[in-house]
Amino acid sequence: MTQSIENVVPDAATALEQQAGPGTARIEGRGPIKLAWTRLRRDRGSMISLGVIGFVVLVAIFAPVFAWLTGHDPNAQYYGADARTPLGLPVGPNSHFWFGTDTAGRDVLVRVAYGARVSLVVGIGATVLTIVVGLVAGLAAGYFGGIVDTMIARLIDVVLAVPFLLFAIALVGVLGNIGLGMLIIVIASFGWASVARIIRGQVISLKEREFVEAARSLGAGQLRIMFVDLLPNVVAPAIVFSTLLIPVSVVTEAALSFLGIGVQPPTSDWGEMISDSAPLVAEGQAWWYLLFPGLALLATTLAFNILGDGVRDAFDPRSDRLIPMRKKAK
Amino acid sequence: MIRFVARRLTHGVVVMFFVLFGVFMLFFGGSPESVARRLAGRQATQDQVQRVFHDLGLDRPLLEQFSTFVKGIVTRGDLGTDYYHGVPVTTLLKQDAPVTISLVVGGAVLWLVIGVASGVLSAVRPRSIADRTSTGLALLFQSVPAFLLGLTLINLLFYQLTVHGLAWFPAGGYVPITQSPFEWARHLILPWLTIALISAATYTRLSRTAMLEVLGEDYIRTARAKGLREWRVLTRHALRSALTPVLTQFGVDVAIALGGAILTESVFGLPGLGRESVQAINNQDLPVILGVVIVASAAVVLANIVVDVLYALLDPRVKLH
Numbered sequence: 001m002t003q004s005i006e007n008v009v010p011d012a013a014t015a016l017e018q019q020a021g022p023g024t025a026r027i028e029g030r031g032p033i034k035l036a037w038t039r040l041r042r043d044r045g046s047m048i049s050l051g052v053i054g055f056v057v058l059v060a061i062f063a064p065v066f067a068w069l070t071g072h073d074p075n076a077q078y079y080g081a082d083a084r085t086p087l088g089l090p091v092g093p094n095s096h097f098w099f100g101t102d103t104a105g106r107d108v109l110v111r112v113a114y115g116a117r118v119s120l121v122v123g124i125g126a127t128v129l130t131i132v133v134g135l136v137a138g139l140a141a142g143y144f145g146g147i148v149d150t151m152i153a154r155l156i157d158v159v160l161a162v163p164f165l166l167f168a169i170a171l172v173g174v175l176g177n178i179g180l181g182m183l184i185i186v187i188a189s190f191g192w193a194s195v196a197r198i199i200r201g202q203v204i205s206l207k208e209r210e211f212v213e214a215a216r217s218l219g220a221g222q223l224r225i226m227f228v229d230l231l232p233n234v235v236a237p238a239i240v241f242s243t244l245l246i247p248v249s250v251v252t253e254a255a256l257s258f259l260g261i262g263v264q265p266p267t268s269d270w271g272e273m274i275s276d277s278a279p280l281v282a283e284g285q286a287w288w289y290l291l292f293p294g295l296a297l298l299a300t301t302l303a304f305n306i307l308g309d310g311v312r313d314a315f316d317p318r319s320d321r322l323i324p325m326r327k328k329a330k
Numbered sequence: 331m332i333r334f335v336a337r338r339l340t341h342g343v344v345v346m347f348f349v350l351f352g353v354f355m356l357f358f359g360g361s362p363e364s365v366a367r368r369l370a371g372r373q374a375t376q377d378q379v380q381r382v383f384h385d386l387g388l389d390r391p392l393l394e395q396f397s398t399f400v401k402g403i404v405t406r407g408d409l410g411t412d413y414y415h416g417v418p419v420t421t422l423l424k425q426d427a428p429v430t431i432s433l434v435v436g437g438a439v440l441w442l443v444i445g446v447a448s449g450v451l452s453a454v455r456p457r458s459i460a461d462r463t464s465t466g467l468a469l470l471f472q473s474v475p476a477f478l479l480g481l482t483l484i485n486l487l488f489y490q491l492t493v494h495g496l497a498w499f500p501a502g503g504y505v506p507i508t509q510s511p512f513e514w515a516r517h518l519i520l521p522w523l524t525i526a527l528i529s530a531a532t533y534t535r536l537s538r539t540a541m542l543e544v545l546g547e548d549y550i551r552t553a554r555a556k557g558l559r560e561w562r563v564l565t566r567h568a569l570r571s572a573l574t575p576v577l578t579q580f581g582v583d584v585a586i587a588l589g590g591a592i593l594t595e596s597v598f599g600l601p602g603l604g605r606e607s608v609q610a611i612n613n614q615d616l617p618v619i620l621g622v623v624i625v626a627s628a629a630v631v632l633a634n635i636v637v638d639v640l641y642a643l644l645d646p647r648v649k650l651h
Contacts, residue, residue: 154344154345154348155348157341157345157348158345158348158349158352160585161345161346161349161585161627161630161631161634162349162353162585162623162626162627162630163585163586163588163589163592163626163627163630164585164586164589165588165589165592165593165604166588166589166592166604166607166619166622166623166626167623169592169607169608169611169619170353170356170357170619170620170623171356172611173610173611173614173616173619174356174357174368174616247473251475254475254477255475255476255477255593258475258477258593258596259592259593259596259608259611260608260611260612261608261611271475271477274477274478274481275477277481278481278597281481281484281485281489282481282484282485282488282489282501282502283489284485284489284490284493287485290481290482290485294478294481294482297475297478298473298474298478301473301474301475302469302470302473305469305472305473306469309469
């Protein structure tokens with residue numbers, strides 16, 4: 001305990017000094033987002049994670065560069081001695097295939113690089129959609145109350161009662177194989193419920209506050225109150241939720257592809273590669289085929305989780321809790 | 331108390347009703363012919379599709395079909411027919427359920443023990459090496475997807491050990507507990523570990539936070555001042571109230587664990603509900619998926635009710651209303 005005080009106090013003191021400056025006492029207005037960013041910048045884990053995420057993003061954007069560097073197309077199958085053993089099995093890392101090859105003689109390095117694209121597009125896309133739907137539903141339920149609230153709250157209960165992966169399996173079963181856009185919608189159609197539940201709770205207590213009353217007295221319409229007055233007040237939990245939702249979406253996408261119901265071959269995808277490697281790994285072969293996509297997936301989710309933790313602490317330094325999945329107050 | 335339980339039960343029934351409605355609309359929406367083809371399975375002939383059409387009375391109004399569907403479930407526990415295998419869906423589910431139940435229940439016991447123990451240990455000695463290690467591991471395991479951890483465990487604890495002559499853990503398969511409890515457990519150790527390590531992470535952090543908070547309370551000081559042994563203070567006084575957030579999370583996690591079970595069953599080749607539904611996708615065997623979704627949702631709803639009731643029993647501060 002004492003240690004933490006020592007940690008905090010000098011920091012606060014130096015911060016004050018810097019702000020006050022010698023002579024000129026300048027007081028700067030700082031919004032909650034700016035305050036949080038200042039705190040986040042001091043968190044080493046978050047900054048390293050941000051670096052890792054930046055790296056993954058660069059790899060995704062410049063995936064063709066890997067194909068150009070190695071001269072290997074992500075979907076091309078190679079037959080040379082450095083691509084396949086005489087028995088047709090994958091070959092480990094060598095000078096031509098830096099991360100080795102897979103069962104079809106394809107370059108694992110290039111495929112891992114291209115796989116980053118799917119993971120990030122689905123991870124971030126699904127998160128954005130989840131947050132937008134969750135925010136609108138939560139705002140509407142909390143603000144309007146009554147029948148609207150009852151209906152949305154019931155829907156939230158129902159969605160949360162169905163185990164997500166099963167829900168996805170059922171959707172894929174009915175819709176048939178799905179593309180990237182549909183994958184994003186499937187993930188979001190489940191995730192919005194927990195976001196809406198949190199936002200709803202916040203809005204219910206916020207709407208009784210004076211500033212909402214004031215806006216109403218000034219003649220503001222309902223949409224204006226919802227989106228201009230209430231929305232900025234729930235931005236903080238929404239940002240925290242987003243950073244924690246991205247790794248969940250990335251893992252979900254990989255899991256669906258692992259089960260063979262997500263991204264369809266021959267598209268490069270980490271989950272699909274891991275699933276492909278499974279029978280070999282159980283026999284102690286082709287460790288590179290599991291290791292590299294596995295590491296890429298783990299590094300991405302771990303970085304987002306650490307960053308998410310940091311972001312949450314930055315917005316609410318007192319919090320020490322994992323994903324805010326508390327029960328809704330009745 | 332009885333009124334509280336009754337209220338929670340009613341709420342559960344209402345939720346289940348809407349789940350049934352949603353699932354029904356998902357599978358039975360669309361033109362009657364397409365529904366019949368959808369439910370008949372991939373290789374169904376035109377005759378078989380016709381039979382499905384008549385069996386289910388798909389030409390009736392949708393709401394009438396829905397009421398037959400609900401009536402069948404409530405009065406006879408009838409979840410429809412698996413046309414692909416030609417047996418009632420419930421027959422398949424009864425076969426697979428013990429596997430999934432073994433997996434989830436065993437995993438849950440393990441993760442609660444690992445999670446709460448490491449969390450309490452962390453809280454008792456905050457900022458110690460043990461604390462840092464367990465919080466760090468918690469973050470790591472929380473980020474690992476179940477299938478990745480499962481495959482890693484297979485490689486390390488099955489392949490590497492077996493190669494070195496220690497064939498302790500099989501890589502998969504299932505032995506019913508009725509046949510040999512020992513073999514049952516031995517085959518489930520790796521799957522249990524997979525589920526437990528991932529879920530335990532949440533509990534480590536949750537119980538650490540809760541314990542830290544509780545240990546700062548006045549009544550803990552009072553208990554210590556009375557001269558109680560530290561062990562008794564920790565278990566009887568602190569842990570009891572620190573467990574409430576853990577319990578709440580447990581209700582939420584049953585749903586997540588069922589999802590994790592699908593992946594774990596696939597990795598370890600366990601013939602449970604999850605693998606059944608993944609196979610059903612490949613066979614276009616939708617009635618099975620329909621059945622699994624309904625049973626799993628009912629399990630989640632029921633688990634949440636049990637947790638709420640336990641919550642009220644454990645923490646006298648919870649108001650019943």
